[in-house]
Amino acid sequence: MTDNEKNNGRQGAVQLRVRYAECDPMGLLHHAKYLEYLELARTELLRVAGPSYRELEEAGVFFVVAKLDIRYKAPIRYDDLVTVRTRVERTTRTRVDHAYDLYVNGTLCTEAHSTLACVGRDGRPILMPENLWPQEQSDAPPAT
Amino acid sequence: MTDNEKNNGRQGAVQLRVRYAECDPMGLLHHAKYLEYLELARTELLRVAGPSYRELEEAGVFFVVAKLDIRYKAPIRYDDLVTVRTRVERTTRTRVDHAYDLYVNGTLCTEAHSTLACVGRDGRPILMPENLWPQEQSDAPPAT
Amino acid sequence: MTDNEKNNGRQGAVQLRVRYAECDPMGLLHHAKYLEYLELARTELLRVAGPSYRELEEAGVFFVVAKLDIRYKAPIRYDDLVTVRTRVERTTRTRVDHAYDLYVNGTLCTEAHSTLACVGRDGRPILMPENLWPQEQSDAPPAT
């Protein structure tokens, strides 16, 4: 992995081996399972940046997916080793946008984007605690 | 469905259509997914008997699977219509045993048994509230 | 259900009860599982229109998701009864676009769009057989 891919909390890469139970009768990674891969990639990005997502939830800070788009360009198969490259594209006090590229053997198979919203235990939007999400204040102006 | 299969809280039957996302590269219902079918069958049995499982959890009463055995006798395929026949085999103040038979087109495909334990919000064993599980006091002597 | 919602092969509605195993630690339908609901809704739409998807695959005709976007507007919870309203927005000889609205108790919770591509057993694009997808020639001009 190059320096560029190093997980520094704002961008990073994880590798996942496609499980049998994740594949459909075509022998392909089922298209819904990709979203779990994206979630895992975000979790690992966060783990490096500061608290784990488990610690966040224990502190009453939750992130829910508000929207997501995904483009399946080439199939991913059972037992493939998938690299998910993730980067934070934009953060505000209430939202985080991520972009994702999924590769198998150097081939770009999938592109995706998501927007997460920060909510409290009751599901209502809250401001992200500064200490929990240190990227927030750095390079993005507050936005709705 | 015969009277014998009618859901009366102690035995009942549910029908489930096998989903594409539940099938593996062999085109078969993945063997782990069967456990979700059993869970669904228990949930519907409970719904008839009294409170829904959702209401139970809201009241701080949880059921966790303590043990389970399953015998896969004939494959179940994508788009098959599966009948899960379930019966309560034994209840005590802290545990419930269920037995399950899964049929497709009249063929017995799977047999399973499970033991659930009743726990509180903290995961520790609790006595089942009598009003929530009325079968308890009827026909089963307390047991470990 | 109104006439407008009747499943006529180009639009329809299905109802799904949210399963325990589909929910995450927040008690919400996990965001990846929604894609399985959309798939189910497409399958039932197709079943009314003509062959089942199982029959299509047996005939060597497969549909793969090429792209998808989804907007989660309000949470869906364990045991909720979800209505998925689906309509075919556009069909060509190689692609089908669907739009979806998910409702719980009359509240619009989710909106989504997908594009499916028709492929052969080897995963390469093929023309949709006319008899298998009769909507194609009716009201939609061929497009790329």
Added chain:
Amino acid sequence: MTDNEKNNGRQGAVQLRVRYAECDPMGLLHHAKYLEYLELARTELLRVAGPSYRELEEAGVFFVVAKLDIRYKAPIRYDDLVTVRTRVERTTRTRVDHAYDLYVNGTLCTEAHSTLACVGRDGRPILMPENLWPQEQSDAPPAT
């Protein structure tokens, strides 16, 4: 890991981080997901022993779960790091028995056993190819 735990094709250990999407509203690894962990552990055991399961399927050799029992002794939670220790207990020309112990932080959380049957592409029992499953002839007498 001690020598005893080294994956030598007949026994081995894998580590898995519990994913958010695998957990239920109690925040626990859903009991059906454990079976996917066992499957993964078998797959990695096999990978060391010889061909990967993917290669086996490509050669027309499939393994299906014929029966399974599992005992959930202590809960496994979101983000836990689980060690699955697996050993082949018995092999015949048509079947393989595995035993599994799942640990989190040194605590035994789960015990399980499974029996796999070797089948051909049509789902009918076949003899395991000797070169694909070299353990077979070594220490287990043929059995039904």
